[in-house]
Amino acid sequence: MHFRSVVISNLEISPGYRRIRLTAPRGILEAQPGQFVMVRVRDGVDPLLRRPFCIYDVGTFSTEYPDSRRCYYLEILYKVVGTGTSILSNLHERDSVDILAPLGNGFAPGEPGEEKLLVGGGFGLAPLYFLARRLVDASPVKVFIGGRRKEDVLCVTEFERLGIDTYVATDDGTLGARGLVTEVLGDHLSLEGKRRAVFACGPEPMLRAVARMCAGRGIRCQVSLEATMACGLGACLGCVVKGASHDEKAPDYRCVCKEGPVFDTTELLWEEAGCEVRP
Ligand SMILES: Cc1cc2nc3c(=O)[nH]c(=O)nc-3n(C[C@H](O)[C@H](O)[C@H](O)COP(=O)(O)OP(=O)(O)OC[C@H]3O[C@@H](n4cnc5c(N)ncnc54)[C@H](O)[C@@H]3O)c2cc1C
Ligand code: FES
Structure with missing residues (x-):
């Protein structure tokens, strides 16, 4: 869909x-x-390109009396890093933006009943929250949230409200485990006896580590990539x-926007410091 969208709220x-x-x-x-x-964050040519963001949530709301109507919304959780996200952060109620949505392929939900482990860092929690809302009625879900410091640990309350066990770690130890x-x-994956699937979104080194851990244990893992x-x-x-099958003679490239952004880790080639890690 291509549509014009009005800002309902924009909260830090x-x-x-x-x-x-x-x-x-x-x-x-x-x-x-x-x-x-x-999202085209502003009309005109500066910035020229739309900016990609995962869907954090979708839902319905009613406009107030007397014009009581059912309306639909989309939510994005974002980090302010540059021009586009700064413009986005300065939008107010009733401002408007131009949107293409929904795009790409999402997470496959996995088998009912198996334990679903969601792993994310920073704004990587955005698609995982949306996923948790869809999974929680059919499967036990646990979420592992990482960040450099406590300010980077997002959505803990939202996951807890869904009744999901939440594990937090920060690099500096200001929240959760250091x-x-x-x-x-890894500690959790070492526990015996459960059928599990892992879903991850966050910085690439984190995704690489998660992919390797799951491959070593034969656990299905899907990652959402940024590009x-x-x-x-x-x-x-x-x-x-x-x-996964890429080499110089037979190139194998995957388009993150069209074939992803979610991939099963076995579909990808994970290169590291000159050596290849094939999960
Ligand atoms: C499929 C997909 C989903 C995404 N989902 C989200 C999301 O849910 N929430 C979200 O906040 N972002 C998300 N991103 C990243 C987001 O698109 C970028 O952060 C955004 O485009 C930056 O635009 P900008 O104009 O503010 O920064 P730019 O002006 O383009 O860049 C400014 C500076 O920030 C750096 N930069 C750019 N992107 C990032 C980044 N992601 N992290 C750190 N530094 C960066 C650049 O290298 C540059 O130095 C997603 C990206 C992809 C591909
Ligand atoms: S962004 Fe153009 S092909 Fe993916």
């Missing part, structure tokens, strides 16, 4: 992070966790990553 949820709620057509309710949107969230995940995107539609090929 932690220093440097905001959550924006935008009106959307009814079709947004069909969006799947892991899919993303491309260290990497992957270490906390530089110009079109978001599979046209410019600016967002490709190497697929």
Whole structure:
């Protein structure tokens, strides 16, 4: 869908992070966790390109009396890092933006009943919250949230409200365990006896570590990747990553915007300091 969207709210949820709620057509309710949107943050040519953001949530609300109508919304959780996100952070109620949504492929939900382990850092929690809302009725869900410091640990209350066990780790120890969230995940994966699936979104080193841990234990793992995107539609090929069977003679490239952003880790080639890690 291509639509014009009005800002309903745009709140700071932690220093440097905001959550924006935008009106959307009814079709947004069909969006799947892991899919993303491309936002033109301002009319005109500066900035020229739309910015990609995962869908944090979708839902309905009613306008107030007397014009009582059912409306639909889309939420994005974002970190202010540069020009586009600064413009976004300065939007107020009733400002409008231009959106393409929903785009890409989301997470496959896995088998009912198996334990679902969600692992994220920073704004990587955005698609995981949407996913948790969809999974929680059919499966036990646990979430592992990492950040450099406590300000980077997002959505703990929101996950807890869903009744989900939440594990936190920060690099500096200001919240939860001191260290990497992957270490906390590793302890959990070492516990015997459960069928599990892992879903991860966050910085690449974290995804790489999660992919390796799951591969070593034969656990299915899906990751949501970030890549530089110009079109978001599979046209410019600016967002490709190497697929699992890639080599110089037979290139295998995957388009993150069209074939992803969610991939099963076995679909990708994980290169590290000159050596290849094939989960
Ligand atoms: C599929 C997909 C989903 C995404 N989902 C989200 C989301 O849910 N929430 C969110 O906040 N972001 C998300 N991103 C990243 C987001 O698109 C970028 O942060 C955004 O485009 C930056 O735009 P900008 O104009 O503010 O920064 P730019 O002006 O383009 O860049 C400014 C500076 O920030 C650096 N930078 C750019 N992107 C990032 C980044 N992601 N992290 C750290 N530094 C960066 C650049 O290298 C540059 O130095 C997603 C990206 C992809 C591809
Ligand atoms: S961003 Fe253009 S092909 Fe993916």
